[in-house]
Amino acid sequence: MSAPRILAVVLGDQLERQSSLVTGLDRARDGVWMAEVAGEAQTVWSHRARIALFLAAMRHMRDDLDAAGYTVHYRPLGEHAESTLEAALAADLAALRPARVQVTEPGEHRVRQALERAAEAADLPLEIVSDDHFLFDLAAFDRWASDRKAMRLEHFYRAARRSTGVLMDDGQPAGGQWNFDAANRKAFAKAGPPPLPEPATFPPDALTAGAVADVRAHFPNHPGALEPFDWPVTPDQARAALADFIDNRLPAFGDFQDAMWTGEPFLYHSRLAAALNLKLLTPGEVMASAEAAYREGRAPLAAVEGFIRQILGWREFVRGLYWRFMPDWLDWNALGAEAPLPDLYWSGDTAMTCLRETVSQTLQYGYAHHIQRLMVTGLFALLAGVAPRRVHEWYLAVYVDAVEWVELPNTMGMSQFADGGLMASKPYAASGRYIQRMSNYCQHCPFDPSRATGPQACPFTTLYWDFLARHRERFAHHPRTALQWKNLERYSGQQLRAIRDQAERVRASLG
Ligand code: FAD
Ligand code: SF4
Numbered sequence: 001m002s003a004p005r006i007l008a009v010v011l012g013d014q015l016e017r018q019s020s021l022v023t024g025l026d027r028a029r030d031g032v033w034m035a036e037v038a039g040e041a042q043t044v045w046s047h048r049a050r051i052a053l054f055l056a057a058m059r060h061m062r063d064d065l066d067a068a069g070y071t072v073h074y075r076p077l078g079e080h081a082e083s084t085l086e087a088a089l090a091a092d093l094a095a096l097r098p099a100r101v102q103v104t105e106p107g108e109h110r111v112r113q114a115l116e117r118a119a120e121a122a123d124l125p126l127e128i129v130s131d132d133h134f135l136f137d138l139a140a141f142d143r144w145a146s147d148r149k150a151m152r153l154e155h156f157y158r159a160a161r162r163s164t165g166v167l168m169d170d171g172q173p174a175g176g177q178w179n180f181d182a183a184n185r186k187a188f189a190k191a192g193p194p195p196l197p198e199p200a201t202f203p204p205d206a207l208t209a210g211a212v213a214d215v216r217a218h219f220p221n222h223p224g225a226l227e228p229f230d231w232p233v234t235p236d237q238a239r240a241a242l243a244d245f246i247d248n249r250l251p252a253f254g255d256f257q258d259a260m261w262t263g264e265p266f267l268y269h270s271r272l273a274a275a276l277n278l279k280l281l282t283p284g285e286v287m288a289s290a291e292a293a294y295r296e297g298r299a300p301l302a303a304v305e306g307f308i309r310q311i312l313g314w315r316e317f318v319r320g321l322y323w324r325f326m327p328d329w330l331d332w333n334a335l336g337a338e339a340p341l342p343d344l345y346w347s348g349d350t351a352m353t354c355l356r357e358t359v360s361q362t363l364q365y366g367y368a369h370h371i372q373r374l375m376v377t378g379l380f381a382l383l384a385g386v387a388p389r390r391v392h393e394w395y396l397a398v399y400v401d402a403v404e405w406v407e408l409p410n411t412m413g414m415s416q417f418a419d420g421g422l423m424a425s426k427p428y429a430a431s432g433r434y435i436q437r438m439s440n441y442c443q444h445c446p447f448d449p450s451r452a453t454g455p456q457a458c459p460f461t462t463l464y465w466d467f468l469a470r471h472r473e474r475f476a477h478h479p480r481t482a483l484q485w486k487n488l489e490r491y492s493g494q495q496l497r498a499i500r501d502q503a504e505r506v507r508a509s510l511g
Contacts, residue, residue, distance in 0.1 A: 003096060003097040003098055003099065004029065004030050004031035004071070004096060004098045004099075005026065005029040005030050005098065005099050005100065006025060006026075006029075006030040006031070006098060006099070006100045006101070006102055007030070007031050007032075007033050007073070007092075007093070007096060007098035007100070007101045007102070008021050008022065008025055008030060008031070008032050008033065008101075008102050008103070009033050009034075009089065009101065009102065009103040009115060010022070010032055010033070010034050010061070010103075010104075011034075011103070011104075011106055011107070011111065012034075012036075012040070012054040012055075012057070012058050012278070013054070013107045013277055013278050013279065013403050014104050014106075014107075014131075014133075014279055015057050015058065015060075015061045015278050015279050015280055016133055016279035016280075016282070017061070017064060017065075017068075017235060019104055019131075019132065019133065019279070020104075020129060020130075020132050021102060021103070021104045021129045022065070022070075024129075025070065027068075027069045027070050027071070030070075030071075031070070031071040031072070031073055031096070031098070032065055032070050032071065032072045032073065033072075033073045033074075033089070033092060033096075034058055034061070034062060034072060034073070034074045034075070035074070035075035035080070035082075035085060035088040035089070035092075036055055036058065036075060036076055036077040037075075037077075037082060037083055037084055037085050037087075037088050038077065038083045038218060038219075039083045039084040039085065040054075040084075040085060041219060041222070043110070044393045044394075044396045044397040045222060045223060045397050046219075046222060046224075046397050046398075047222065047223055047224030047362075047363070047366045047397060047398045047399070047400070048215050048216070048219055048222045048223070048224045048225070048226045049224050049225065049226060049229060049231070049365070049366040049400050050224070050366050050397070050398070050399065050400045050402060051215045051219055051222065052208075052211050052212045052215045052226060052229055053229075053231050053233065053274060053278070053366075053400050054278070055077065055211035055214060055215065056204070056207065056208040056211035056212070056233040057233040057234070057278050057280065059207050059208075059210070059211060060207060060208075060233055060234045062074045063207070064234075073092060073096065075088055075092070077214055077218055078214070078217075078218060084114065085111060085114050085115065085118075086114040086115070086117055086118045087118075089114075089115060089118035089119075090117075090118040090121050090122060093118060093119065093121075093122035093124065094122060098124070100124065100125075100127060101119050101122075101124050101125075101126055101127065102126075102127040102128075102129055103115055103126060103127075103128060103129065104128075104129050104130075104131050105128055105129070105130060105131040105138070107277075107403045107404060107405045107406075108403065108404040108405065109322075109323075109326040109327050109404070110404075112128075133279050133282060133283070134283070134316060134319060135160070135164060135283055135284065135312065135316055136160070136316050136320065138319075138320065138323050138324075141316075141319075141320030141323075141324070142320070142324060144156065144159060144320070145320060145321075145324055150421065150422060150425070151317070151321055151422055151423055152425070153313050153314060153317050154178075154179070156313065156316075156317045156320075157178070157309060157312065157313035157317070158178055160312050160313065160316060161173060161178070161312065164312065166287055166291060166308060166312055167291055167294070167304070167305060167308055174294070174301060174305070175301045175305075177305075179305070179309075180254065180301065180302035180305045180306055181306070183254065183255070183302040184254040184255065184257045184258070184302055184303075184306045185257070185258050186255045186256055186258075186259060187256075187258075187259050187437060187438050187439070188256065188259050188261055188440070192261055192264075192440060193256070193259075193261055193264060193267065196264065196266075196267065196268075197248040197249060199241070199244060199245070199248075199249070199266055199271055200240055200241050200244035200245075201228070201230035202230050202231065202232050202233065202237045202240075202241075203228075203230055204229055204230075208229070208233055212226055212229050223346055223363060223397070223398065224363050224364075224366055224398065225363065225364050225365075231271075231274055231275075231400060232274075232275050232280065233280075234280065235280045235281070237275075237280075238272070238275035238280035238281045239281065239285075241270075241271065241272060241275060242270075242272060242275075242281060242285070242286060242289055243289070245270040245271070245272060246289050246290060246293050246298075246299070247298075249268040249269070249270065250268075250270075250290060250293055250299045250303055250304065250307060251293075251298070251299045251300060251303055252268045252303065253268045253269070253270070253303045253306065253307055254300065254302040254303030254304075254305070254306040254307070255268075255302075255303070256268050257269075257306055257370075257371075258370075258371045258438055259371075259438055259439065260354075260357075260369075260371060260372055260376070260435075260438055260439035260440075260441065261439060261440055262353070262357055262439075262440055262441060262444060263357075265361040265364075265365055265367060265368065265369075266367070266369070267369065269369045269370075270307070271367065272286065273401035273406075274400045274401040276311075276315070276401075277401050277403045277406060283311050283312070283315065283316075286311055287308050287311055287312060290304050290307050290308055291304060291308065315406065318405070318406055318409040318410060318413075319405050319406065321409045321413065321422075321423060322404070322405040322406075322408055322409050323405070325419070325422070326408075329408060329409070329412060329413075329418075329419065330389065330392075330408075330412075331389075332388070332412065332418045332419050332420070333387065333388055333389075333418050334417060334418055334419060334420030334421070335382075335385070335416075335417055335418070335427075335471065337382075337385040337386055337387055337388060337416070337418075338385065338387050339384055339385045339386045339387060339507065339510075340386065340387070340390060341381070341386050341387075341390040341391065341393075341394055342384065342386070342510035342511055343510070343511040344356075344359060344510070344511075345359060345377065345381075345394055346363075347359070347363075348360035348362075348363060351445070351446055351447070352380075352445065352447065352458075352459060352460075353441045353442070353444045353445035354376045354432075354435050354439065354441040354442070354445070354460075355376060355377065355380060357441060358372040358373075358376040358377055359377065362377075362398050362399070363398070365400075366398065366399055366400035367399065367400060367401075368399070371438065373395070373399075373410075373415070374410075374414065374415055374428060375428065375430065375434060375435065375438070376435065378391070378411070378414075378415030378416065378428070379415075379428060379429070379430060379434075379460065380459075380460060380463075381415075381416065382415065382416055382417065382427060382428065382429060382467070383429065383460060383463035383464055383466075383467045384463055384506070384507055384510065385467075385470075385507070386416075388411070388412045388416040388418035389412075391411055391412075391415070391416055392407070392408055392411045392412050392416075395407050395410075395411045396408070396411075409423060414428065415428060425480045426475070426478075426480050426481045426484070427471075427475075429464060429467055429468070429484075430460075430464065431449065431452075431458070431460055431461040431464035431465070432447070432449030432450075432458035432459075432460035432461040432464070433449050433450065433461070435449065435460065436449040442458075445458075447459065449461055452464075452465050452499050452502070453495075453498045453499055453502050454502075457502060459506045462499060462502045462503050462506055463503050463506060463507075465488070465491065465496075465499045465503075466499050466500055466502075466503035468484070468485055468487070468488050469488060469496055469499070469500065472485060472488065476488075
């Protein structure tokens with residue numbers, strides 16, 4: 001076989017069949033390179049469903065490219081000696097001797113560096129192709145961000161609505177309002193949610209079953225269940241999952257976006273993040289389906305706006321931030337948090353019902369919805385003073401949709417305030433009362449969210465007041481946070497000492 005002119009590296013989260021990298025190839029002269037390497041599942045200790053999802057989706061992409069007449073150099077797990085992407089690519093560049101090597105902008109800084117090193121070792125420049133999956137390229141984001149000190153989603157989102165025309169009528173936001181957040185924060189009544197529509201599921205075909213079996217054989221000690229494995233792994237399945245969400249759950253998505261309920265991991269959420277992040281779906285098609293539901297009267301504007309804000313706003317926004325501030329972001333620790341990640345994050349073994357529910361469902365499905373991530377696991381780590389880097393590694397490992405460009409800003413910026421306010425104007429700090437308001441978890445818990453001390457004190461509430469006291473200097477006089485910190489005045493010095501002692505006992509018990 002003659003050496004390829006271009007070797008196009010396709011990574012596990014770049015499975016868009018119509019990407020400009022793939023469509024730009026000459027099938028007669030160029031080749032595609034894909035590799036399954038154990039190291040990518042081990043830089044963080046990945047959930048087994050996350051590994052299976054990547055492998056299954058990659059294998060379907062390989063077969064589609066094969067069928068379309070591309071030459072695919074595919075390195076399956078266990079059939080080559082290299083355990084890292086860098087080593088596998090270096091070995092194949094030496095063997096295949098392409099004239100050029102190309103890749104779409106990777107989703108992780110570390111991976112980009114590894115590919116650059118492999119190309120350099122082969123004496124080839126790595127040509128990086130802009131990722132046209134996203135609505136805004138990185139240069140456009142940098143132009144928007146260049147003279148701003150603080151990066152606020154709301155500013156970015158409005159500019160994005162204007163420039164794309166999404167949910168706009170004659171240059172004005174549909175319904176005359178940019179933001180329906182106030183309408184989108186309902187909790188369920190005492191009886192809980194009505195019977196919920198089951199989300200569309202995709203039982204494994206032979207290819208996916210093979211990927212699941214390989215994960216079982218190669219990663220026996222990794223966390224997380226492999227069954228049921230029913231995530232979409234092809235573009236067709238992803239589109240079916242999108243249609244199911246739009247028809248059955250989008251209308252109530254807005255109202256109950258922030259609500260949580262025992263035994264209900266998905267509620268009205270879309271479960272589309274993994275399909276989007278592996279690029280089985282484009283953000284454009286997802287938003288067009290949601291907007292059509294509003295225009296045709298099938299979903300209320302507040303729900304559709306709330307959903308589109310996540311895709312057009314948050315998703316694009318965090319990607320721009322990630323690339324603007326990496327790799328520095330990895331080392332930021334504005335609150336000086338140094339504690340290890342509590343063991344319960346890997347087992348769910350705790351009497352705290354909210355954490356037990358959220359971690360158990362995470363280990364079962366590789367899924368938790370946004371408020372569970374932000375206001376249960378994220379909040380507890382923030383209040384307990386866990387080192388942000390350790391928190392980041394956990395989130396990157398345990399969710400099927402975890403890719404670093406989206407996970408890291410959400411974790412280290414939004415949830416842990418490690419960036420000192422670049423992304424969020426104040427820490428997302430709250431007591432157990434927030435969880436009580438938004439869920440039924442506290443009804444099944446031995447602790448009482450209104451107590452900060454004593455045997456029944458809710459650990460969130462104890463750690464919350466201790467957090468405020470520990471960071472009083474920094475936040476008590478800032479206009480955005482002074483009001484929240486003023487609440488500390490209701491406690492005497494003696495009460496604060498009791499809270500501090502109890503907080504120390506809580507932290508010591510975490511392992
Ligand atoms: P839905 O609630 O149905 O939302 C619709 C879509 O909007 C999602 O599929 C996702 O593509 C997008 N979206 C929603 N919120 C965000 C957000 N804050 N940032 C970017 N996109 C968003 N999302 C990931 O895709 N991968 C991650 O690794 C990830 N890690 C997170 C870590 C923390 C600490 C937090 C607080 C959030 C994280 N998120 C992450 C954002 C969000 O929690 C998930 O996108 C969402 O829970 C996925 O479930 P869903 O598809 O049902 O989303
Ligand atoms: Fe969580 Fe505290 Fe409520 Fe228990 S009482 S579920 S620990 S918030």
